[in-house]
Amino acid sequence: ICITMKAPMASILALAASAIDIPSLFTQNDSFLAQTSKQNDVAVCPGEGDRYGDYKCNHDQTHRVCAQLIDTQTSQPLSWGSRDFWEITGQKQVQWDDKIRGEPNPGDSWCICMWATAKLIEKVGCENVHLRCDATDVSYVLSKYDDNGRNLKAAHDCLQQKCQA
Numbered sequence: 416i417c418i419t420m421k422a423p424m425a426s427i428l429a430l431a432a433s434a435i436d437i438p439s440l441f442t443q444n445d446s447f448l449a450q451t452s453k454q455n456d457v458a459v460c461p462g463e464g465d466r467y468g469d470y471k472c473n474h475d476q477t478h479r480v481c482a483q484l485i486d487t488q489t490s491q492p493l494s495w496g497s498r499d500f501w502e503i504t505g506q507k508q509v510q511w512d513d514k515i516r517g518e519p520n521p522g523d524s525w526c527i528c529m530w531a532t533a534k535l536i537e538k539v540g541c542e543n544v545h546l547r548c549d550a551t552d553v554s555y556v557l558s559k560y561d562d563n564g565r566n567l568k569a570a571h572d573c574l575q576q577k578c579q580a
Contacts (some may be wrong), residue, residue, distance in 0.1 A: 460550040461522025462515035472526035473552040477562050480532045480570070481550035485515055485523035493523075496539035503538060504531060529556050530565035532573075541573035548578035 460481035463470040472481045484493055484500045492499035492512055501510040515525055524547055536544055553574055561567055 457552050458547070458549040459520065460524050460526050460547060461520065462524040463520055463522070463526050464514055465519055467526075470520045472550060473555065477528040477530065478526040479529055479552040479555050480527050481524050481547040482527045482532065482535075483524045483545035483547060485512055487523050490516065493545055494543075495535065495545065496543040498539075500527075500535070503535060524550065529559060529562040529567055529570060532556075533562070533565050533567050533570040536569040536573045541569075541576055544573060544577075546574070546577055548574075551578065553578050 457471050457473045458481075459470045460472050461470075462485065463472065463481070467474045472479050482500065485491070486493045492501060492510070495503060501507045501512075511525075515522060532544070532546075551574070556567065556574060557571055559567055
């Protein structure tokens with residue numbers, strides 16, 4: 416894109432970039448600055464498939480939350496309130512718990528969308544969601560205001576409560 420960009424557009428973008436004081440954008444949330452350096456410290460999400468190679472929830476723009484979906488005692492879908500993740504999200508017909516429990520990264524969790532996390536929290540309450548804070552890219556989620564058109568305030572509040580972000 417940079418190679419084919421016309422000079423007037425490049426000038427406009429350069430002017431816009433010079434007008435933004437990047438450090439001042441973050442002064443309202445010092446904890447975000449502290450956590451940004453920890454982005455590479457995101458742990459493996461046990462159960463995540465091989466779509467990212469390293470089984471971590473810090474690669475694309477939305478799948479940044481490691482949610483526990485399987486009950487480790489029963490190997491059945493974990494209840495999030497009165498229903499499980501797949502029932503709440505309308506994905507029961509494509510339930511992939513067998514992939515979560517299987518190789519190459521057997522476990523009980525999966526990297527889920529930030530917007531889905533916020534929606535789930537709004538539906539069942541923070542106390543009923545099962546998040547793996549060490550495997551969630553908390554700093555990234557807190558740095559975003561919305562995802563797929565959904566406001567992430569519920570996700571922010573819950574992550575700050577559960578993960579002490």
